[in-house]
Amino acid sequence: MNFPLHRSSAPLAHLTPALWRRANRHLLAKAIAEFSHELLLAPQAVSRGEGWALYRLETPQSEYRFPARRLALDHWLIDAARIERRVGDAPAEPDALAFIVECRDLLGLSQDVLPVYLDEISSTLYGAAFKLQRERLPAPALALADYQALESGMTEGHPVFVANNGRIGFSDRDYAAWAPECGKATPIIWLAATKRLAEFSHVDGLDHARLMREELGEGTVARFEAVLAAQGLDPADYWFLPVHPWQWHHRLAMAFAADLAEARLVFLGQSEDLYAPQQSVRTLYNLSRPDRRYVKTALSILNMGFMRGLSPYYMSGTPAINQWLHALIHNDATLCACGFDILREEAAIGYRQPYYEAALAGNGPHKKQLAALWRESPASRLGPGERLMTMAALLHIDADGLALLPSLIYASGLSTEAWLRRYLEAYLRPLLHCFYQYDLVFMPHGENLILILDRHMPARVLMKDIAEEIGLVDRANAPPGAMERIYTHVPDELRTLWLLTDVFDCFFRFLAAILHEQGHFPETLFWAEVAGCVQRYQADTPHLADKFARYDLFAPTFTRSCLNRLQLANNRQMVNLADPSQGLQFHGTLENPIARFRPGAA
CATH class of the missing domain: 3.30.310.280 (TATA-Binding Protein)
Incomplete structure (x- = not known):
């Protein structure tokens, strides 16, 4: 290959x-x-x-x-x-x-x-x-x-x-x-971590031994166990965990030297499989075996307002959050009818380095240097004739200034209106339902969504990056125990910004502009389609009428939330991830482009 x-x-x-x-x-x-x-x-x-x-x-x-x-x-x-x-x-x-x-x-x-x-x-x-x-x-x-x-x-x-x-x-x-x-293909590095300092968590029905067999194969597992045995170490005392090569060479080999010297960590070698970084640069796709899981690793580089580590504390609850959300989705008739689903983060591991743990309060970057999770591959979700596309591609413009989206719509054979309607029913409708039915919000930007296309037409969507970017805005719906961390306090007057800012302003704004300029589709028609999707959902769920009035997507204006202002104020830690609604930058208002389409309006 x-x-x-x-x-x-x-x-x-x-x-x-x-x-x-x-x-x-x-x-x-x-x-x-x-x-x-x-x-x-x-x-x-x-x-x-x-x-x-x-x-x-x-x-x-x-x-x-x-x-x-x-x-x-x-x-x-x-x-x-x-x-x-x-x-x-x-x-x-x-x-x-x-x-x-x-x-x-x-x-x-x-x-x-x-x-x-x-x-x-x-x-x-x-x-x-x-x-x-x-x-x-x-x-x-x-x-x-x-x-x-x-x-x-x-x-x-x-x-x-x-x-x-x-x-x-x-x-x-x-x-x-x-x-x-x-687009380079490279192996990744594997370490063994003592169970005394590492915590492995997983969804029901999956344990470390099975995961390693499925991700590494019996031969590589035996090779890694032999490395431990050759040093007089018992493989039963260790978890295997993947490490980004950059993280190994630039951080762990030096900063975790004491752990390596004392065999709390053991270098096992490289993977046989080759991986490619995704748009989320710390997420790696298995090119050799696409049916195997994505691997997401800690990567201590500064990018877009955050050091891109992974918290071992968050990793401990990640599979449980994914399992809970997966069950919720698959027991909801509206979400199932949309084909909406998630790529589950099925297992995770985090290593707590003893010196940083003793020295540092809080959950800062130095405590997020060695952790990983395994996420389902979307390859298993495809039916005959279907293919995958990152939703970010809908905003792609090439070096000659040509946009991808009009070509995709043309290839489908559908009108722009018909294509958009399919897309909005697959993407926007489930987000509306999660918010209004369950007070559940995501970070639904382009890179976090994978489209499943059938003959170039949107069939359904898969959401990823669940545990780090999910939020419940009503504590009454929060699951118990460690999973309660997904609750985030948001005042009533700001709750619709999860949709109006994250979807309308941060994605649809650009989609509408592309179609307006290159798709021969005026922006007023685009926003009419968006409004139509909201109207159809509200008509289909009359039991939520009180919430539609309380959290009004057809309000004339909404607060302007400014992401660049966050980065300009603090490009090392834009927001507190434990409470992301605090510290946001608001300046003025924006006119709501679907307000004119309010049901019953003249």
Whole structure:
């Protein structure tokens, strides 16, 4: 079997003036658009045309002029190729790093945050230039490609965050090996951890021995047990756990040297299977055996506002949370009718390093360096003729500016309205039901959803990243014991933001813009389809009428929640994960694009 490898022998071949300028223009357009959306910047219109207007933005050092279109939810569509910059009376090339420095006061960047944010912008530009340089499938071909080609073919990252590919801690070689866009296939590392300091948890019917047989095979299990026996150690005293190679080389081999010297941890060797990083860079997909589980590992790099470790405390309750949610979904007629399901995190392991445990209060990054979980593979969920696609692909735009979504809709043979209706029934309807029936919320952005397509049409969706990103907003529904941690206190007036911000503003806003610009489908029609999905769900569940009134998705406006402001304020720990609703950044309101479609409205 052949796997895609990083082709270039020159790791910096993409850092050319032409590619760097293109990357800068793209990121600058996004920065102006999203910072203006969050009311950090206020470009002024100087002339208007049909649909478009020419805007001017002044910073302390430069003046920028650019054409832009304003769409619903205060969305800015900016033509990156036509951005003009002047410094004094002279024209100057747009420069995203210079722009951040010029706007540091407008953006509220402190001296502590600014240097790291510049590092994140530099890394994002580095990755953008690489994606422009690497030969990639054009959007019409990528729309029809297989799952892993889509995973490595994505170019943007999170649509809202400007510094969305920071990955602080990766070297150029690490980037080539472990960035998903590089598509490299590599083995992972396995350790044995003493049961005295490691906790293994699992769903019913799965134990460590069975898991290892299924994930490693009998031969590799025997090889690892022989490594322990050769050192006079009893395999029965240890759990096996997978480790990201970056984490081993850059953190564990040194920081956990005492554990290795005292055989609390034992190096077992590399996997025989080859893995590829996913859009969630610390999640690894088994290329050799796609039927085997995903492996998610701790990865102590700074990316998009967090150190990407894994908490051993959270791992202990992860399988139980997944088992509880799986049972809830499969016992609910509405969710089953939608085909909605989750990829269960079936087992998890966390190692508690004794020195950090004794020295440090709280659950900080140093306590999240050695943990892993195993998540179901979606390969087993496919029927005849079906295929998988990350939902992030619906927002993909290729290097020539072509969007993937119109090509996907065209290939399906459906009208845009019919395709959207299928998509919304598969994606939005189950989210509505989880919220209104069970007070249950997720982080349902593009990378966290996998679409199952049947002849290029949405059939159903699979949700992943459950235990870290699930929330119950009503304590009365919280499961008992350790699983109660999924309860999060959210005031009534903010509860609909889980849908209005996370779905409408952070995903549909961009989807609507793509269809408006390239799909010959005006945004008003898009939002009418969204409203229609909500209306159909409410008509089908009249017993929830009181909650529909209490948490009104058709309200004229809603609070503007600003994600970039979070990162600009603290790019090492944006929010408290134990209580994510606290510390959010709210500024002004947004007009609700489905308000005009309220049932009964004239």
